[in-house]
Amino acid sequence: MSRIRSEEVRELAVLARLELSDQEIERMTGDLDAILGYVDALKDLDTAAVEPMTHAVPFDCPLRDDVVGVSLPVEEALQNAPRREASFFQVPRIVHKGGGAGEDES
Amino acid sequence: VTAAAGGEVRGASIAALADGVRAGKLRARDLTEAYLDRIARLDGALGCYLLVDAEGARRRADAVDAARAAGRDPGPLAGVPIGIKDIFVTRGIETTCASKILRGFIPPFESTVTQRLADAGAVALGKINMDEFAMGSSNENSARGRVHNPWSLAHVPGGSSGGSAAAVAASLCAGATGTDTGGSIRQPAAMCGVAGMKPTYGRVSRYGVIAFASSLDHPGPFGRTVEDVAALLEVMAGADPLDATSIPAPVGRYRDACRAGREGGGLKGVRLGIPAEYFTAGMDPEVEAAVRAALDELGRAGAELVPVSLPHTRYAIATYYLICTAEAASNLARYDGVRFGLRAPDVHSLAELYSRTRGEGFGLEAKRRIMLGTYVLRAGYYDAYYLKALRARRKLAEDFAAAFTRCDAIVTPTSPIPAFRFGERMGDPLQMYLADVLTVAPNLAGVPALAQSCGFTRAGLPIGLQIIAPPLGEEACFRVGAAYEARTDWHRRLPEDPPAGARREVTS
Numbered sequence: 001m002s003r004i005r006s007e008e009v010r011e012l013a014v015l016a017r018l019e020l021s022d023q024e025i026e027r028m029t030g031d032l033d034a035i036l037g038y039v040d041a042l043k044d045l046d047t048a049a050v051e052p053m054t055h056a057v058p059f060d061c062p063l064r065d066d067v068v069g070v071s072l073p074v075e076e077a078l079q080n081a082p083r084r085e086a087s088f089f090q091v092p093r094i095v096h097k098g099g100g101a102g103e104d105e106s
Numbered sequence: 107v108t109a110a111a112g113g114e115v116r117g118a119s120i121a122a123l124a125d126g127v128r129a130g131k132l133r134a135r136d137l138t139e140a141y142l143d144r145i146a147r148l149d150g151a152l153g154c155y156l157l158v159d160a161e162g163a164r165r166r167a168d169a170v171d172a173a174r175a176a177g178r179d180p181g182p183l184a185g186v187p188i189g190i191k192d193i194f195v196t197r198g199i200e201t202t203c204a205s206k207i208l209r210g211f212i213p214p215f216e217s218t219v220t221q222r223l224a225d226a227g228a229v230a231l232g233k234i235n236m237d238e239f240a241m242g243s244s245n246e247n248s249a250r251g252r253v254h255n256p257w258s259l260a261h262v263p264g265g266s267s268g269g270s271a272a273a274v275a276a277s278l279c280a281g282a283t284g285t286d287t288g289g290s291i292r293q294p295a296a297m298c299g300v301a302g303m304k305p306t307y308g309r310v311s312r313y314g315v316i317a318f319a320s321s322l323d324h325p326g327p328f329g330r331t332v333e334d335v336a337a338l339l340e341v342m343a344g345a346d347p348l349d350a351t352s353i354p355a356p357v358g359r360y361r362d363a364c365r366a367g368r369e370g371g372g373l374k375g376v377r378l379g380i381p382a383e384y385f386t387a388g389m390d391p392e393v394e395a396a397v398r399a400a401l402d403e404l405g406r407a408g409a410e411l412v413p414v415s416l417p418h419t420r421y422a423i424a425t426y427y428l429i430c431t432a433e434a435a436s437n438l439a440r441y442d443g444v445r446f447g448l449r450a451p452d453v454h455s456l457a458e459l460y461s462r463t464r465g466e467g468f469g470l471e472a473k474r475r476i477m478l479g480t481y482v483l484r485a486g487y488y489d490a491y492y493l494k495a496l497r498a499r500r501k502l503a504e505d506f507a508a509a510f511t512r513c514d515a516i517v518t519p520t521s522p523i524p525a526f527r528f529g530e531r532m533g534d535p536l537q538m539y540l541a542d543v544l545t546v547a548p549n550l551a552g553v554p555a556l557a558q559s560c561g562f563t564r565a566g567l568p569i570g571l572q573i574i575a576p577p578l579g580e581e582a583c584f585r586v587g588a589a590y591e592a593r594t595d596w597h598r599r600l601p602e603d604p605p606a607g608a609r610r611e612v613t614s
Contacts, residue, residue, distance in 0.1 A: 013461075
């Protein structure tokens, strides 16, 4: 019995914003199925009374003083931009004429 | 090491190099030239370096020599040539994490670790190959080519810091930086016959270390010997205002701990825990024999060997891969083609920009982990997988806490198998994950763990010992490790120069 089907893998790829080829979807379905089968072993472990552990070492979130410090200059922050315009990162249009916003319009 | 033109640097210790430069017997520039020469001659066959910054290295070496000539302290690592895993961002020098998605990324800032090493006088020679985003156990997931094991070019160096381990083994640098999320320093150290440490979580700043799984990522050092690792860690460790998870406790005196292990009473009064769960079926018999012999040697050094139990060990891999992929899926969301790195051409919407850039830029293993992480964090599965793993994580951490009430350190093998051949495990990701079975639990618990050489297979491949200590107990690792080195000479063995195939192939 498989734990995950290729349709679900396709959905996940959309959620992860990851374009996968049909071949990759097929391969990923088999790989994820095997890995999920392996991690099922955790079901045997009784953790009902156990607090989740998100961090290995206990620490209280320290707050720094609320003072102005040195920040990255805008030019340096933009130096690796694949595309830029003035002091902005440039991306495909997401707000369209007429006030509509939506990624699916072209 | 002789003074003339750097002399023979092959196998040189960090202490010998730094002492020589500090005393004026060696010139930092000569050492740098000697290592650059070795890289030029030997790295074509090994593939350790992604980028050699010869000009920058010469400039830094000259600055060390100038500081000494002017009577200033050139630093504890004066003139020591080191390699930097390409996961540490370096200002003005391309940093890619061995991924296509970061090709051409020139960081505008410097990681705390590389800054501290530079401030201590170390000379960074260049950026070192790794598994893409530190995801892998063989270095085969690099988007930028293979790294070969210096002990046998047909074998992998381990991963993900495979290039760092191989470069130290082949004397293409005197020490190196690495990161360890589930064994990525210790496992390649074991497979390449060098020493490496994953310190306590938070002991070394993660600022400027490209994130894979933030609650599990541990930067740390590689060296030829345990003492070399101690010397590097003393510089790398310490609180950092730029990393809120760094620990404010003072840095230990790691080289003194090595001295204590080497000299005097050896390990008298030290209790070493031996967990039966780490000597399981499936372990290579040559690995088990070498590690058992090492335990006997530690006993002869005065240590008391006590059986301990880490009963949840069999859940470690499942727990680890659920947590690390969840964190990876979140961390890798930043690679979207907008601010840096690769951007897919000819896209018509923002959604397409994201998905095509990521589809083209990530390799198969990064994609696999993003997918698994997305799955385990998904509404409806979160409790069953991610939250369950966080609870299991506590059980694993409690195992260590209980064991450390009975011993000062735990000694195990580092990897159940020696280095394997290229391609041997790439077809089956689960088999590759299982290679980490003895190293992932210390990451989940955040405890320090040292790997060092404790023998060789008949085929000439290195075998590694692992010494695990309680949180902030790095000194215990160093004391035990140095005591072992003082009584053995595995750490003095060097691979053939130039590196070649396995010396003797075993046929059975």
